[in-house]
Amino acid sequence: MVPRYTRPVMAAIWSPENRYRIWFEIEALACEAMAEYGVIPAEAAKTIRTKGDAAMAAFSQADLDRIDEIEAETRHDVIAFLTWLAEKVGPDSRFVHLGMTSSDVLDTCLSVQMVQATDLLLQDLDAVLVALKRRAFEHKYTLTIGRSHGIHAEPTSFGLKIAGHYAEFARNRERLVRARDEIAVCAISGAVGTYAHIDPRVEEYVADKLGLKPEGVSTQVIPRDRHAAYFCALAVIACGIERLATEVRHLQRSEVREAEEFFHKGQKGSSAMPHKRNPVLSENLTGLARLVRSHVIPALENVALWHERDISHSSVERNICPDGTIGLDFALMRLAGMMEKLVVYPEQMQANIDSLGGVVHSGEVLLALARAGILREDAYRIVQRNAMETWTKLGHKDAKTFRENLDADPEVAGRVPSEVLDAAMDSNAHLRQIDHTYSRVFGESGPART
Numbered sequence: 001m002v003p004r005y006t007r008p009v010m011a012a013i014w015s016p017e018n019r020y021r022i023w024f025e026i027e028a029l030a031c032e033a034m035a036e037y038g039v040i041p042a043e044a045a046k047t048i049r050t051k052g053d054a055a056m057a058a059f060s061q062a063d064l065d066r067i068d069e070i071e072a073e074t075r076h077d078v079i080a081f082l083t084w085l086a087e088k089v090g091p092d093s094r095f096v097h098l099g100m101t102s103s104d105v106l107d108t109c110l111s112v113q114m115v116q117a118t119d120l121l122l123q124d125l126d127a128v129l130v131a132l133k134r135r136a137f138e139h140k141y142t143l144t145i146g147r148s149h150g151i152h153a154e155p156t157s158f159g160l161k162i163a164g165h166y167a168e169f170a171r172n173r174e175r176l177v178r179a180r181d182e183i184a185v186c187a188i189s190g191a192v193g194t195y196a197h198i199d200p201r202v203e204e205y206v207a208d209k210l211g212l213k214p215e216g217v218s219t220q221v222i223p224r225d226r227h228a229a230y231f232c233a234l235a236v237i238a239c240g241i242e243r244l245a246t247e248v249r250h251l252q253r254s255e256v257r258e259a260e261e262f263f264h265k266g267q268k269g270s271s272a273m274p275h276k277r278n279p280v281l282s283e284n285l286t287g288l289a290r291l292v293r294s295h296v297i298p299a300l301e302n303v304a305l306w307h308e309r310d311i312s313h314s315s316v317e318r319n320i321c322p323d324g325t326i327g328l329d330f331a332l333m334r335l336a337g338m339m340e341k342l343v344v345y346p347e348q349m350q351a352n353i354d355s356l357g358g359v360v361h362s363g364e365v366l367l368a369l370a371r372a373g374i375l376r377e378d379a380y381r382i383v384q385r386n387a388m389e390t391w392t393k394l395g396h397k398d399a400k401t402f403r404e405n406l407d408a409d410p411e412v413a414g415r416v417p418s419e420v421l422d423a424a425m426d427s428n429a430h431l432r433q434i435d436h437t438y439s440r441v442f443g444e445s446g447p448a449r450t
Contacts, residue, residue, distance in 0.1 A: 001326040005288065010329040013116045014322035016064055022109040023081055024052050026206060027096050030188060030198075033205035034098060044092040055088035078102040099198030103309065104188040107222045110321065111185055111212055114230065117325035118180040124332035125173045125237075129166060131339040136162040137446045140434065143427050144258060144349040145360060152360050155353055155427040157434055158258075158344065165244045167441050172237045179233035182226050186210060187218035192308045220309035224302040227317070231299035234292055234324050241331050242289035245282035248342065252279040258349045262341035281338045288331040295320040353427060357394060358402035359387040364424035365406065372416045382411050 001011075012018060028049050035045035055063075063084065071080035079102075086093035097105075140159035145152050186207035189195050195203075200214075207214045215222050252260040261281050263269075269276030298320060302313040353360060362383050369379035386405040393399040403425060406412045412421075423429065435445035 001323045001330075005330045006326050007329055007333065010117065010120055010326050011322075013113055013120070014326070017059055019109060019113070020059065020063075020067070020081060021056050022112050023078070023105050024056050024085065025210070026105050026108050026188075027082075027085070027100075028052055029206045029209050030098075030100065030202050031095055033202040034095070034199070036205070037199055037201060039199065040095040040098065044095050047092045048089055048096060051089045052085060055085070076102070078105055099190060099196075099202075100188060101191045101220060103221045104190070107218075108186045108188065108206070108210070108212070110317065111183055111222065112210055114183045114227075114321065114325070115180060115211070117321075117329075118176060118183070121237075121325065121329055121332065122173065122176060122180075124329055124336070125169060125176065127336040128169050128332055128339070129173070131336045132162055132166040132169065133442060135159070135339060135342065135344075136166055136438075136442075139344060139346075140438065140446060141431060141449050142344065142346045142349065143353060143431075144346075145353045152352075152356055154360055154363055155430045157431055158346075158349065160434060160437065161247070162339075163438065163441050165240070165247075168240045168243070169237075170441075172233075172240050175233045175236060179230045183230045184212050185215045185222055185226065186212040187215040187222045189215075189218045191220060193217060193219040219307075221305070221313075224299075224305065224313055228296075228299045228303050231295050231320065231324060234328055235296045237328060238289040238292035238331070241335055242286050244335065244339075245285040245289070248282040248338070249279045249286070252277075252282075256348075256352065257345060258352060259342055259344045261338055262343055281334060285331055285335055285338075288327050288334075292324055292328050292331070295324045356402075357390045357399070358425055359390050361402065361425040361427075362387045364429060365402075365421065368416060368420050368424040369412070372420070374411075374415065378411075382409065385409075386412075 028045075031040060031045040031048050034040045035042040066087075067080050067084045070083045071077055074080050074083070082093075082097055085096060089096070136159045138159065139162065140157060142158040143155050144158040144161070146154050146156040146161075186203060187193070188198065188203040188206055189200070190197050203214050206212075217223075248259060248261065250256060251258045260277060261279055263277050268274075269278045269280075298316045302316055305313060366376075366379055366383045369382060370376050374382070386409055387402060389405050390400065390402040400408075403421065406421060407418075438445045
């Protein structure tokens with residue numbers, strides 16, 4: 001991932017230094033287990049741990065260069081690392097990697113890195129949830145217009161809209177927890193997964209120390225359906241990011257202007273048009289979501305490896321594992337910040353509710369007429385006729401509001417009391433059940449309306 005969309009804390013997880021530290025930890029733990037089960041001398045395992053820890057603590061660019069130098073000759077990354085480690089450990093290095101294959105190290109390390117990355121993503125999701133919950137309660141009773149097909153439908157609460165996104169991100173967090181559990185596996189089972197040259201208890205020991213669980217049947221690698229499911233989970237989270245970002249983009253449109261991204265002092269929107277206040281953060285989030293989702297297809301195509309393993313998955317994962325988690329990490333933190341500072345315009349929301357002359361209350365009026373004894377089919381015809389009369393003359397000199405047209409309609413006048421129509425055209429009627437929804441989503445309804 002390019003530095004522009006990279007947070008250092010996530011980038012560090014995918015750094016060569018972290019990867020080599022994990023590789024050493026896997027090898028050292030395997031040696032400890034083999035010593036415990038009498039396969040190698042305990043003193044050798046102790047030396048490997050002591051000298052290896054010292055080498056990793058002093059790890060520098062010179063060590064990276066040395067490993068790269070060895071790999072240039074061997075054309076094998078794990079062998080290059082093991083050769084470097086042998087130079088640091090000495091003769092006892094002959095016990096390192098005993099009975100293991102490269103994928104035992106590579107796949108187990110990848111699991112550790114993905115778990116580390118996921119733990120950071122879970123923190124990011126928590127930050128998003130905190131921001132969304134705060135804004136949802138802040139605007140619980142802020143009336144706004146609901147839209148279907150992009151057209152005004154009925155009034156709703158801006159807080160309720162945010163609560164819907166909160167619920168989605170809460171589900172996304174649950175999905176990511178499940179994805180973490182699925183990917184948190186260890187495989188140290190030898191060349192084709194038969195444990196021919198290594199005790200399965202070594203795998204169990206390493207898995208326990210690393211917070212993983214042993215893979216049931218690993219062939220030479222951990223089955224890639226696990227990784228595919230993980231990237232599908234990331235993609236669904238990205239969809240949630242884009243859905244909220246798209247909402248903000250629409251609400252910030254000049255003709256809507258119900259909410260907008262915070263505009264910083266000194267910020268510029270256009271080199272040619274000084275008035276511009278563009279939704280650049282939400283547009284950026286839309287693009288990042290596309291990028292994260294793009295990793296799903298190659299992850300799925302990695303599942304069908306040849307026989308016990310081929311290497312076709314490797315080049316894919318070297319790209320999508322860092323880029324997918326780095327991109328999503330950046331997007332989630334940007335989303336949390338954007339929602340914390342989102343500027344909301346309640347007066348404009350009310351103006352938009354009123355902008356169609358009251359026709360957005362047609363549903364409530366329809367029910368009022370039906371309750372007054374008018375057949376539903378007739379009531380629908382009456383309401384639609386008056387709504388269309390209002391809609392088509394909006395902005396005309398002779399335009400009338402929906403209520404004025406209803407009052408002048410002989411099929412309504414005298415049949416439906418004025419106070420009933422008043423109640424039907426009160427936007428607050430749409431907030432009657434909001435406490436129920438909030439309690440279901442947040443576990444609390446919050447303070448009573450003042």
